[in-house]
Amino acid sequence: MKSSPQDIQKSVYRIIDNSNAIVLYLDTKGLISICNKKLEEITGKDKGQMTGNHWLDILYRDSNRMINQQMFKAVMDASINYKRPNVFEGSIKDSNHNEHFISWNITPIIDDSHELEGILLLGNDVTLLKERGASLKNIDETLKNIFSSIKEYALYAINLDGNITYYGMGSESLFGWQKNEIIFKQVSLLHSYDDAAYKFPFILEQVRSLGHYELETYLIKKNGLSFPVILSVSQFLDAKGKIIGYIFIAKDITERKKLEYQIFQAEKLAAIDQLAAGMAHEINNPLFVISGRLEMILGQKRLSEKLKEDLNIINTQTDRIRKLVDRFLKFNRKTTPKLETLNINEVIDTVLPLLAYHKLPVVKIDIEKYFTPDLGLIKGDLNQLQEVFLNLLINAYQAMSIDGKITIKTSNFMDKFAEIRISDTGCGIAKENLKNIFTPFFSTKEDGTGLGLSICYNIIKSHNGSIDIESEAGKGTTFIIRLPFIYSPSQKSFRAVDYTDFLVEL
Amino acid sequence: MSCKVLVVDDEAQLRDLFSDLLKKENFTVKCASSGEEALDIIGKEDFEVVLLDIRMSGISGLEALKKIKELKPNMIVILITGFGYDEDLITKSKEYGCAGYIGKNMPISRILSSFKLFIKTAKEKAK
Numbered sequence: 001m002k003s004s005p006q007d008i009q010k011s012v013y014r015i016i017d018n019s020n021a022i023v024l025y026l027d028t029k030g031l032i033s034i035c036n037k038k039l040e041e042i043t044g045k046d047k048g049q050m051t052g053n054h055w056l057d058i059l060y061r062d063s064n065r066m067i068n069q070q071m072f073k074a075v076m077d078a079s080i081n082y083k084r085p086n087v088f089e090g091s092i093k094d095s096n097h098n099e100h101f102i103s104w105n106i107t108p109i110i111d112d113s114h115e116l117e118g119i120l121l122l123g124n125d126v127t128l129l130k131e132r133g134a135s136l137k138n139i140d141e142t143l144k145n146i147f148s149s150i151k152e153y154a155l156y157a158i159n160l161d162g163n164i165t166y167y168g169m170g171s172e173s174l175f176g177w178q179k180n181e182i183i184f185k186q187v188s189l190l191h192s193y194d195d196a197a198y199k200f201p202f203i204l205e206q207v208r209s210l211g212h213y214e215l216e217t218y219l220i221k222k223n224g225l226s227f228p229v230i231l232s233v234s235q236f237l238d239a240k241g242k243i244i245g246y247i248f249i250a251k252d253i254t255e256r257k258k259l260e261y262q263i264f265q266a267e268k269l270a271a272i273d274q275l276a277a278g279m280a281h282e283i284n285n286p287l288f289v290i291s292g293r294l295e296m297i298l299g300q301k302r303l304s305e306k307l308k309e310d311l312n313i314i315n316t317q318t319d320r321i322r323k324l325v326d327r328f329l330k331f332n333r334k335t336t337p338k339l340e341t342l343n344i345n346e347v348i349d350t351v352l353p354l355l356a357y358h359k360l361p362v363v364k365i366d367i368e369k370y371f372t373p374d375l376g377l378i379k380g381d382l383n384q385l386q387e388v389f390l391n392l393l394i395n396a397y398q399a400m401s402i403d404g405k406i407t408i409k410t411s412n413f414m415d416k417f418a419e420i421r422i423s424d425t426g427c428g429i430a431k432e433n434l435k436n437i438f439t440p441f442f443s444t445k446e447d448g449t450g451l452g453l454s455i456c457y458n459i460i461k462s463h464n465g466s467i468d469i470e471s472e473a474g475k476g477t478t479f480i481i482r483l484p485f486i487y488s489p490s491q492k493s494f495r496a497v498d499y500t501d502f503l504v505e506l
Numbered sequence: 507m508s509c510k511v512l513v514v515d516d517e518a519q520l521r522d523l524f525s526d527l528l529k530k531e532n533f534t535v536k537c538a539s540s541g542e543e544a545l546d547i548i549g550k551e552d553f554e555v556v557l558l559d560i561r562m563s564g565i566s567g568l569e570a571l572k573k574i575k576e577l578k579p580n581m582i583v584i585l586i587t588g589f590g591y592d593e594d595l596i597t598k599s600k601e602y603g604c605a606g607y608i609g610k611n612m613p614i615s616r617i618l619s620s621f622k623l624f625i626k627t628a629k630e631k632a633k
Contacts, residue, residue, distance in 0.1 A: 281561070284588035284610045285517060292523040295614045296530070319613070326611045 022102065022123035025109075028080070028116050030054050042125075044095025055121070059092050076106060076119065083108045083116055089126075101127045152252040157236050158187045159245040162196070166247075174252055176222035190219055192226065207233050207246060219250055228257045280325045287325065291318045339379045341486065344418045345371045345410055347382065351389040355397075364403040372411045376485035378418050384459045385483075388467075391452045392422045392479050399426025399477060417465070417482035424478075429471040437469055508532045509554040509625070514544040514570065515586075516562040524557060527618060541570030548574060553581065555625055560587040560595065568598055575603045582628045584621060586610060 003011070016023045017036045025034035032050050040046055043058060050058050055076075060069045075088045086106040091099045105122040154174040157166035164187055167179050175182070175190060182189060188196035195217060206213040213233045218226040229250040236245035294315050298308070352367065396406045404425040413419035429437060438457040460467040464484050471477040511533045513524045521537045528535045536553070538544035542564055544556065556574060560567035571583050584606045585599050596607055606624030608617055 280611075281588040285520060288588075288610045288614075289519045289523050292527060292614050296526060299530075322611060322613070 024055065024121040026055055026119040028118060032058060042094045042100060079106045079108050079119060080116060083110060100125050101130045154250045157245055157247045162187050165245060192220055203233055204246060207235055211235055228253050283325050287318065287322055291322065294318060338381045340382060341377050342380050342382060343375065343377055344420060344483065345375055347385050348389055348408060351386050354390055355393055365397060365400060365406055367406045370409040375410055375412060375418055376487055378483045379486045380463050380483060388456045388459050391456050396422060396424035396426060399424050413482055417484055420481045422479045423476060425476045428473040428475050428477055430473045434469060434471060510534045511555045511557060512536050512538060512544060512547060512553045513557045514538045514541065515559040516540055531618060541565035544570055545573055548577060555582045555584065557584050557586060560585055571599060571604055572602045582625055584608060584624050
């Protein structure tokens, strides 16, 4: 059936009117000559009200959208002037002030004599799409933030050739490599070469057969340091389920390892403690019998010189064992100080010459003394206190690599304690080590036994005193010891130290 | 110094050693191999001093000390131990009325002199 031109025109109008796109036909001056229902929906005006009005007045009713409006106008003008189609994306507001994001198609309509007849505007409302896109962008942003806040996890993937194809989520902070430095490089940069060469075949085999594998291993930072991780490896599958690589999730367990180590140390310590006490006790009994009998024999008058000599050797060696066991016990349990009245300034003066007998680093050290004269007296065990000060001075020496200064200050603390401050200008102690500094077997020195400071601590405690440390890495360390006065400089009456009234001989 | 001493130790050789050492110093010595036996002997016989090992099978030295002091409040009891300085043990033994606390890790001569010193001090205190 052949349609009449009228029918065609009607049909075209119907199509235009029912189109889901905004259809807007303007004359050469920009006045609306045709528009459709979709535009009615958005503007809230009927076609009759809009026809003959300038497009700008219909689409942009508020003046605060000037930039958008001006840009749109410029695009339109270009289309009109150069008779060229154009696209423009911009937002307009509907009668309820809701924003609609419209993607415009601008087509100049040219008549048979190549003159501009009008402009056809087709506008697609893409608000929903934009919103979705924006929220996707938001999710992306959120995920990115989440991932970058996760410090102890790293997520990365490799292809079947072992090249890193994905390097995200915490990887940069964990490894220290930037994404652009490492992407598409060999994964052996992150794993040790040995791991990549020897462990990978096994691991990947497991992943292929089980789909997943988890292990504890070490990874390598950009600076070459290795760190412990729990590594979880999974297959990287494409949409068809074909394996295209492997996904790695590494969890940094450095802190946990440290904690485990400390617990292990504490347990070891407790075990050693128990063993030492038990051993010392068990050895003491037979040793006591041996040395007792020996002493009785040596007391006899009719012994040949040779026998006497041999017995004396046995006696000396037995005594060595006794002293050794004694040291165990001393470490294990605090020994009671053999108390005498002491002036702490004099005690320190007796210690300084002893330094000469110790193998000290060859460094140029100045020792400065600031002693408070007429300091009150304390009750203490001379040998034990000497051991404390000697230990602290040796530590101070060892803390200084080239040259430095040791300052020894004594003062009256609150009229109750003699305070001794021993400061050095050495390497100081890192904050994380400070809390462990008096723990037995804790040492920051390579060849340290970790007993020195814990013995100092025990000795000072058994003198009813206190020992504290102030230190800053790189600046130096100060030990502060306080020992109670038996009588302070101001109060000259004797203060009894409570354990002197009970007899203990050890 | 001469007085009657009861040596209590569950190890025969230690008992014998103390016995020999003390006899040489003119003490009169009798031995018991456990806290229980010591209490039994003390119930029948008079002693001035008891030298008591802390760690023994059966009742411990500390328990024996407590019971001896209940039985004979004036008895001088001296504890001897293979352990080092132990705050708890010292506090407890002091509380139970022990006259002194000797470590086996000392040279014999010092053990003997401490032993005598403790007896002397206890006797002076009693006066």
